[in-house]
Amino acid sequence: MDEVGAKAKTMKSTILHGIRVALLEIGSATTVELSDKLGISFPTISKFLGQMEKDGELILTGLDHSSGGRRAKRYTYNPEYKLGLALFMEENETNYVIFNCFGEVKEQGKTEPALMDDGFSLLTKDIEKLMEKYPHVSSMAIGVPGSVDNGRIFFIPGYKHIQDFDLKGYFEDQFSLPVVVENDMNAAVLGYHHNGKIKHNHSLIYLYSGQNGPGAGIMINGGVVRGSTFFSGEVSFVPQYDDRNFLRALGKGKKTDKKAIREEYEIDAISRLVASFTAIINPKTIIFCNDEVDESILARISVRSSTYIPANHLPELVASDWKQDYLCGLQVLGLKLMLAEESN
Amino acid sequence: MDEVGAKAKTMKSTILHGIRVALLEIGSATTVELSDKLGISFPTISKFLGQMEKDGELILTGLDHSSGGRRAKRYTYNPEYKLGLALFMEENETNYVIFNCFGEVKEQGKTEPALMDDGFSLLTKDIEKLMEKYPHVSSMAIGVPGSVDNGRIFFIPGYKHIQDFDLKGYFEDQFSLPVVVENDMNAAVLGYHHNGKIKHNHSLIYLYSGQNGPGAGIMINGGVVRGSTFFSGEVSFVPQYDDRNFLRALGKGKKTDKKAIREEYEIDAISRLVASFTAIINPKTIIFCNDEVDESILARISVRSSTYIPANHLPELVASDWKQDYLCGLQVLGLKLMLAEESN
DNA sequence: GGAACTTATTAAACCTCTTTAAAAAGTTTA
DNA sequence: TAAACTTTTTAAAGAGGTTTAATAAGTTCC
Numbered sequence: 133m134d135e136v137g138a139k140a141k142t143m144k145s146t147i148l149h150g151i152r153v154a155l156l157e158i159g160s161a162t163t164v165e166l167s168d169k170l171g172i173s174f175p176t177i178s179k180f181l182g183q184m185e186k187d188g189e190l191i192l193t194g195l196d197h198s199s200g201g202r203r204a205k206r207y208t209y210n211p212e213y214k215l216g217l218a219l220f221m222e223e224n225e226t227n228y229v230i231f232n233c234f235g236e237v238k239e240q241g242k243t244e245p246a247l248m249d250d251g252f253s254l255l256t257k258d259i260e261k262l263m264e265k266y267p268h269v270s271s272m273a274i275g276v277p278g279s280v281d282n283g284r285i286f287f288i289p290g291y292k293h294i295q296d297f298d299l300k301g302y303f304e305d306q307f308s309l310p311v312v313v314e315n316d317m318n319a320a321v322l323g324y325h326h327n328g329k330i331k332h333n334h335s336l337i338y339l340y341s342g343q344n345g346p347g348a349g350i351m352i353n354g355g356v357v358r359g360s361t362f363f364s365g366e367v368s369f370v371p372q373y374d375d376r377n378f379l380r381a382l383g384k385g386k387k388t389d390k391k392a393i394r395e396e397y398e399i400d401a402i403s404r405l406v407a408s409f410t411a412i413i414n415p416k417t418i419i420f421c422n423d424e425v426d427e428s429i430l431a432r433i434s435v436r437s438s439t440y441i442p443a444n445h446l447p448e449l450v451a452s453d454w455k456q457d458y459l460c461g462l463q464v465l466g467l468k469l470m471l472a473e474e475s476n
Numbered sequence: 477m478d479e480v481g482a483k484a485k486t487m488k489s490t491i492l493h494g495i496r497v498a499l500l501e502i503g504s505a506t507t508v509e510l511s512d513k514l515g516i517s518f519p520t521i522s523k524f525l526g527q528m529e530k531d532g533e534l535i536l537t538g539l540d541h542s543s544g545g546r547r548a549k550r551y552t553y554n555p556e557y558k559l560g561l562a563l564f565m566e567e568n569e570t571n572y573v574i575f576n577c578f579g580e581v582k583e584q585g586k587t588e589p590a591l592m593d594d595g596f597s598l599l600t601k602d603i604e605k606l607m608e609k610y611p612h613v614s615s616m617a618i619g620v621p622g623s624v625d626n627g628r629i630f631f632i633p634g635y636k637h638i639q640d641f642d643l644k645g646y647f648e649d650q651f652s653l654p655v656v657v658e659n660d661m662n663a664a665v666l667g668y669h670h671n672g673k674i675k676h677n678h679s680l681i682y683l684y685s686g687q688n689g690p691g692a693g694i695m696i697n698g699g700v701v702r703g704s705t706f707f708s709g710e711v712s713f714v715p716q717y718d719d720r721n722f723l724r725a726l727g728k729g730k731k732t733d734k735k736a737i738r739e740e741y742e743i744d745a746i747s748r749l750v751a752s753f754t755a756i757i758n759p760k761t762i763i764f765c766n767d768e769v770d771e772s773i774l775a776r777i778s779v780r781s782s783t784y785i786p787a788n789h790l791p792e793l794v795a796s797d798w799k800q801d802y803l804c805g806l807q808v809l810g811l812k813l814m815l816a817e818e819s820n
Numbered sequence: 821g822g823a824a825c826t827t828a829t830t831a832a833a834c835c836t837c838t839t840t841a842a843a844a845a846g847t848t849t850a
Numbered sequence: 851t852a853a854a855c856t857t858t859t860t861a862a863a864g865a866g867g868t869t870t871a872a873t874a875a876g877t878t879c880c
Contacts (some may be wrong), residue, residue, distance in 0.1 A: 199846095200855075203857085244766075316690065359759075373718050408715065408758065445707040488866085517868050544877050547876070
């Protein structure tokens, strides 16, 4: 735990990881470009690139045009070298995606719901079929609507039988590949963060008024906030009025089907929440689901919030596609696993 | 920015830093103990220890009792090898501390206030005298009641003339040693975190109802939360009742002198804030100033908070000495600078 | 009290990445 | 078209940390 960052043993994987990330980020590169970017000498880079090309992890796309000297070899990462499987479980279905290292979707679909009793065996069989079809799959990222602690489902309302279940361990044993499990909101905020190509470690909050009551995914300084009892983001409980918290202010006792936010009392409740977020965390952006708000609603929230907080400190309010961000976040997590693998 | 963590050049300072931290943490150690703890081979450790002993940075305290073999040399860090200066500026005075690497205070005192016009030149002269008296001082940590961005005073209410002033740059030029500048609440939360010997990266919130209105220092995942416009922790603005935010709920319009919290309406306002913190961040601990609350008040807040939030998710509420934590936090920041120095 | 066993330190061989130099491959200019 | 100049790649030398072996220093047992 106190270990020095990169000792000799981990050096190889550190470099490998660096090359992969850099190459994916900038699309293609030459030895020198990578050397500059990573601060590693070009002979070392050269050696690694040679090996990676042999393994099929890289593609030699050709030679650069010369600017007065020998032409440089230009490499691209082979996106098909490894694939990933991302899936998230919901009440009635399981959405999955097979994606490559560029984030391109090879196949997308729905399959068995797994959260109910006995759901896992059905799902496992479906995944087995997928694995046969795509033998290059080498990571799994799973999203669940509950609290997760290192792959174990810590708390998941409504599905008692899988509470305390070690989902990560289960699938790792089953398919012998690295698995990551994440909470839905956390994955979504991660996905948005990645999608927006946000430079560096801004704070984000993803707000979602789901069926099971509202929740928020919070990202601060580039890391997801989990909370000491995995309770962070349970904004239902924020006291807002003399005798109402956020949940009751939204009038959500009576499980309505309607999604869109429209009413004045909703606007005010959300604006107060935005104000609370700002006064406490002061995030760069708050993300809403685009099936719940539109631009005009956002504008109203923005105006209303500024009655509570100096406008110049208010976060940017945006609408985004929740499911897409969710899947994207899972893909990011899966990709991380793939890029970290020794693969040797 | 994308550089691989520890390349050869930084290796030396990484190891040096690791040895220093480990040695200060565990008090004393032998070559093998350090090697185990840091994951670095003992010949390397041995070489470094030899050099550090020559430099006077280490003290050979003697030989371990043998457990059947050659007796091992036991080293201790020499706390006087480097000293640090920590100071914080307030309206009417500047508190300072000279401390060694064990955190032991060599001298403590008050000196010129620096926040008013022309205060800096007086303070600078006083510091010069201190530096002559303690030539081993090799870092400075400065606390200010305002927002700080990388040593620059970003926003400081009431002292317009030093707004946007590069305090870090000024003192670094003046005394040619590393300087760190930090906001008061952030330093305090850091100090408490360090003082409590908290294992790992819990979330903490330091709540303070200062003269200039309440504020909070927030630490999440081991890092201080600054906010996108350096507005985080400005909890005055949290909407709490139909028509009152936290500041107004405390009845603080009329700048009262009284400090202690007693009234029922205060308890409720604070409890609602605790509930908001919990629902959003879910911190491990919330720290209050011990001149504002006592155990019975904390108990009342705790009970009241649990009317808003399930009690098992509520943070631990504690009282602590603000000035002491503040200074301690500054010391931690200064110490960090000292331990990172190449010193070669 | 010496033989056998433990453990810490020192020394030597080794591996890996970096630095520096040389070679290879292109482009431009006389 | 050959000489001069650029730039990349390959090769060799160098530096720093690790691994392995050898040595030094203690302890225990007969």
